[in-house]
Structures are given as C-alpha cells and as structure tokens.
Amino acid sequence: MASTEWLEYILLHYRWVVVVFFLLPASLCFDVYYYTRSWIIFKLNSAPEHHEIRVKDVQRQVREWNINSEAVPMCTARPGWQSISFREAAYKKAFHKIQINMVDILEIDTDEMTVRCEPLVTMGQLTHTLTELGWTIPVVPEMDDLTIGGLVMGTGIETSSHKMGLFQHICVAYELVVADGSVLMCSETENRDLFYSVPWSYGTLGFLTAVKIKIIPAQRFVRVEYKPCYSLDDIVKTFTQETTKVEGNQFVEGVMYSLHSGVVMTANMCTAAHPGQLNKIGRWYKPWFFKHVETYLINHETGVEYFPLRDYYHRHTRSIFWEIQIYPIWLCPFKLPANPGMLHPLNGEEAVFIDIGTYGKPGVPSYEPTHTTRRIEKFVRKHKGFQMMYADSYMTREEYREMFDHSLYDKMRKKLHCERAFPEVYDKVNRKARI
Structure with a gap:
C-alpha cells in the first residue's frame, strides 16, 4: 500500500487519534490567541483606524498588480489550512496572491441594529462578542471557524433560515476593493447590481474588505x-x-x-x-x-x-x-x-x-x-434546485451556468473589468480547481 493510501486509511479509520492528540490542542492554542487579540482590539476601539490602513494596503497591492501587468489573475493569500473546506484550492499555486489580514469586528450600532465586520471575522468570534452584549445575528451558520467573507462570497445557512433566508439575506452592505484598486460600497440603495452580484461570486468581482450585517436581540x-x-x-x-x-x-x-x-x-x-x-x-x-x-x-x-x-x-x-x-x-x-x-x-x-x-x-x-x-x-x-458550492461539484461550465443565473454577474464582470483580474466563479468552485 502506497504511503498516501496509508495516510488516507489512518485519517478515515483513526481520525479520533489525530483530532484528540494534535488538532484539538493546536486549535485550543490558536483560539485562545485569536479571541484574546480580538477582545483587546475591540475594547480599545482601535479596529476602525486599523481597518482604513488595511484597506489601503489591499489597494496598493492591487494597483501594483495592474502596473506590473501580471499575466495571472489575483486571489487572496489565505492558506488552505485556514479554510473550513476539506479541499485545497489548486488555483492558489498559480495565481497572484493578495494579502488580506482583516480579522476585526469594526462597529456595533444598536440604534441601526447592525454590526460591521472585516471578512476574516469568524462565527465563533462574532457570536461571542455579540451575545455578551445581548445581541446576535439572525442567521448563525454553526461552525465556529466559518468566516464572514466565506459566508458572503459563498453562502451560509442555519435553522433560522426558513424565516430569515440565507446569510446573504441578513447582509445590508459590502465594501470591496475592485480590479482597478478603487474601493466600492454597495447596498440596496448604492451600486445595487453589485450588491446582488457579490453573493456566490467567490471573490471573482473584487476583494471583500467589510460587511454590514443585521443584528437582533439575543436571549440566554x-x-x-x-x-x-x-x-x-x-x-x-x-x-x-x-x-x-x-x-x-x-x-x-x-x-x-x-x-x-x-x-x-x-x-x-x-x-x-x-x-x-x-x-x-x-x-x-x-x-x-x-x-x-x-x-x-x-x-x-x-x-x-x-x-x-x-x-x-x-x-x-x-x-x-x-x-x-x-x-x-x-x-x-x-x-x-x-x-x-x-x-x-x-x-x-x-x-x-x-x-x-x-x-x-x-x-x-x-x-x-x-x-x-x-x-x-x-x-x-x-427540479430547479441548486448545489452548495463548498461541496465537490462535477458539473461542466454549461451545466453550472444552467443551475445559476449569470446574467447580472456577467454584466458586473464586464463593468468592473474583471476578466483579466479574476477567474470566472466556475474556475474556482469546480472539482478540478480543488485538490
């Protein structure tokens, strides 16, 4: 049996050993550091100031890519091990990587009943912060490590979704750095077409830098x-x-x-x-x-x-x-x-x-x-349904376009000059794009 087959056998049949003795201790250490840092930043109220600096850094990287006339598209530099998916994105090996270190909760507005977050804020981090203050969000996908950005660019669902919809339906505004390095805000009243094109686009219209989300009162x-x-x-x-x-x-x-x-x-x-x-x-x-x-x-x-x-x-x-x-x-x-x-x-x-x-x-x-x-x-x-694209998909490009309406998405790709800057969404979610 080849070494890769042995490894697969061990992971399938003795996963508890890896989880108990390696993953859980490592995860605990990472979480302690991550939540402590998040708590300090939030209490000091320094996240908004840091956010502007980080957005400008993303803009700088995108503009440098444009100046250098890179032949390959851009993607985030987030490593595969930080993803909740059990597949690794194969395209990251060839694409130009943009560093996006945005992990903070920026603002909680109880009058407007919204919370503004950076894209790498996790569900665990967000619910911990909000519930301490007596608030929550209407749809909380259950895995602690799911990120705001992943849930916006992909999708998120939870047991409240029969009343509240998918995660995208509780979002009221997005901030993105687009292909030319400029920053765009979008909502139902500003850049409306872009607002409705962002969900399920998997980072192929721009780099998400902030999200505003509805909040509701929480109970114990x-x-x-x-x-x-x-x-x-x-x-x-x-x-x-x-x-x-x-x-x-x-x-x-x-x-x-x-x-x-x-x-x-x-x-x-x-x-x-x-x-x-x-x-x-x-x-x-x-x-x-x-x-x-x-x-x-x-x-x-x-x-x-x-x-x-x-x-x-x-x-x-x-x-x-x-x-x-x-x-x-x-x-x-x-x-x-x-x-x-x-x-x-x-x-x-x-x-x-x-x-x-x-x-x-x-x-x-x-x-x-x-x-x-x-x-x-x-x-x-x-039967006019659709597939959650964090799972393996073997559809052809034509079949994928049959399942998902690309008309508005294609319009925004052309308007924002995304053809050279970002791949089509199919090229990021099909099985061949994932290891």
Missing part, C-alpha cells in the same frame, strides 16, 4: 423540542408543518438516520431554563449532537431541553462532517426571496427550499464519486 437560552418520526410520510408531514408555522419556531431542522426514520427539531430563544433540563452540549465531554439526538429516536420518545445560546449555535461544530458514512442526513429549510443575482426561486416568487446535507464517504465498494455526484447534480438542475 434556546428551548429545543425533539420529535422522532418513523416513516417518510411522517417526516415530511412533521417537517412541513413545523417549517410553515407563522408564529414561533425560530429554528427548525431535521436529522435523518435512515430513509424512514429521523428526528425533527424546533427551537426558540428564551430567558430561562427549567431545572434539570439544561444541556451544555458544547462541553468537550458531551456526546456529538447528532448522536445525542438519535437517543430520542431509539427510545421512541419526544423531549424538551434547554441549551445555552452559543452552545445551540455551535452544536454541530465538534462533529463536523459527522463520521465517514451517508447517514445521518441534515435537513434545513430556508426562505429564498425573489432577488436579483445567482439564485432565483421558481416563477420569480419567494419560496422555501430544503438544504439536504450529506457528509462523509459511503462505505460501499461500488461507490464512484464522479458518476454518483453527476447524477445528483442532474436531478437538482431538472
């Missing part, structure tokens, strides 16, 4: 209800009923453990927890959340628990990508407004979609990733 706990289901019809009925409720149900998700069994969960923020029902699921000794949820299915019982707010937000973080298997499958409903841009609901009217998340690799000898994924992609295109 989240009350979670578990509803096990034992047939596909029951799952569909329960999931639909809970998703379409007008009142209540701030959060809705489902976890499928087989084709005919799963648990539907609904949740709401609250100010107090009942004695004996508080579950600090984020503690290191607690079971992985999806394994905890499964106990309600196995025991044939409904249940109610209370989570600390941040524990709820990041309940899936420790079990990222589950285990190496198909089940469980994550179900998350989300509202898709009829806005311009890459995504459009059917008939041009607001609609509810379901995100179906599978994590890991099927443990069957006949599994062939390219053929299987292309069959799924074909099915999704036929």
Whole structure:
C-alpha cells in the first residue's frame, strides 16, 4: 500500500487519534490567541483606524498588480489550512496572491441594529462578542471557524433560515476593493447590481474588505423540542408543518438516520431554563449532537431541553462532517426571496427550499464519486434546485451556468473589468480547481 493510501486509511479509520492528540490542542492554542487579540482590539476601539490602513494596503497591492501587468489573475493569500473546506484550492499555486489580514469586528450600532465586520471575522468570534452584549445575528451558520467573507462570497445557512433566508439575506452592505484598486460600497440603495452580484461570486468581482450585517436581540437560552418520526410520510408531514408555522419556531431542522426514520427539531430563544433540563452540549465531554439526538429516536420518545445560546449555535461544530458514512442526513429549510443575482426561486416568487446535507464517504465498494455526484447534480438542475458550492461539484461550465443565473454577474464582470483580474466563479468552485 502506497504511503498516501496509508495516510488516507489512518485519517478515515483513526481520525479520533489525530483530532484528540494534535488538532484539538493546536486549535485550543490558536483560539485562545485569536479571541484574546480580538477582545483587546475591540475594547480599545482601535479596529476602525486599523481597518482604513488595511484597506489601503489591499489597494496598493492591487494597483501594483495592474502596473506590473501580471499575466495571472489575483486571489487572496489565505492558506488552505485556514479554510473550513476539506479541499485545497489548486488555483492558489498559480495565481497572484493578495494579502488580506482583516480579522476585526469594526462597529456595533444598536440604534441601526447592525454590526460591521472585516471578512476574516469568524462565527465563533462574532457570536461571542455579540451575545455578551445581548445581541446576535439572525442567521448563525454553526461552525465556529466559518468566516464572514466565506459566508458572503459563498453562502451560509442555519435553522433560522426558513424565516430569515440565507446569510446573504441578513447582509445590508459590502465594501470591496475592485480590479482597478478603487474601493466600492454597495447596498440596496448604492451600486445595487453589485450588491446582488457579490453573493456566490467567490471573490471573482473584487476583494471583500467589510460587511454590514443585521443584528437582533439575543436571549440566554434556546428551548429545543425533539420529535422522532418513523416513516417518510411522517417526516415530511412533521417537517412541513413545523417549517410553515407563522408564529414561533425560530429554528427548525431535521436529522435523518435512515430513509424512514429521523428526528425533527424546533427551537426558540428564551430567558430561562427549567431545572434539570439544561444541556451544555458544547462541553468537550458531551456526546456529538447528532448522536445525542438519535437517543430520542431509539427510545421512541419526544423531549424538551434547554441549551445555552452559543452552545445551540455551535452544536454541530465538534462533529463536523459527522463520521465517514451517508447517514445521518441534515435537513434545513430556508426562505429564498425573489432577488436579483445567482439564485432565483421558481416563477420569480419567494419560496422555501430544503438544504439536504450529506457528509462523509459511503462505505460501499461500488461507490464512484464522479458518476454518483453527476447524477445528483442532474436531478437538482431538472427540479430547479441548486448545489452548495463548498461541496465537490462535477458539473461542466454549461451545466453550472444552467443551475445559476449569470446574467447580472456577467454584466458586473464586464463593468468592473474583471476578466483579466479574476477567474470566472466556475474556475474556482469546480472539482478540478480543488485538490
């Protein structure tokens, strides 16, 4: 067996050894440094001043690229190990790298009910800062290390998305350095076409330098209800009923453990927890959340628990990508407004979609990733759905353009002279572009 095969075997079958003895200690040290630095900068209120300096540095780098008539496109210099994806961007080896060291929360405006962040602020960093002040954002994708920039340029979803939409729908303004080195602000009222073109563009229209996001009042706990289901019809009925409720149900998700069994969960923020029902699921000794949820299915019982707010937000973080298997499958409903841009609901009217998340690799000898994924992609295109592009995609360029509306995106690429400066989005997200 080749050395690479041995390494793959160890990572697949003994991942816990690598995680427990190497990744967790390293992650803890990095987080302690990162959060301490962020807290000091925020308390000193020096982030806005530093931000202007950093933006000018990005402008300088882009203008130097223009002066030197570089033949290769630009991309950020962020290393692959800092990405949440399990693939590394192959294009970074050949592209001209722009350093963007922007990791600070710039301003919290409780009158306007917004927070302004730099693109490398993480979900863990943002929720920690906001919840201490009694605030949060309407959509909090659950992985601690997901960045604001990645969620804007790609996408983000969470169990509040059936009411609030995707992450892009809680953003009210973007600041970018574009191909000529100038800075552009965009919102619904300023550079509107650019505002709607940025989401799903994966850094192919410019370098994101700041984002303004809506905030809402936070409460201390989240009350979670578990509803096990034992047939596909029951799952569909329960999931639909809970998703379409007008009142209540701030959060809705489902976890499928087989084709005919799963648990539907609904949740709401609250100010107090009942004695004996508080579950600090984020503690290191607690079971992985999806394994905890499964106990309600196995025991044939409904249940109610209370989570600390941040524990709820990041309940899936420790079990990222589950285990190496198909089940469980994550179900998350989300509202898709009829806005311009890459995504459009059917008939041009607001609609509810379901995100179906599978994590890991099927443990069957006949599994062939390219053929299987292309069959799924074909099915999704036929039914006017779309793929989350942080996953592997084997679509051709034409198929990708069939799935995503490029009309506004192409217009902005031409207007901002992006053809030489940045690759097309397809060239950054297709499987061949990722190692």
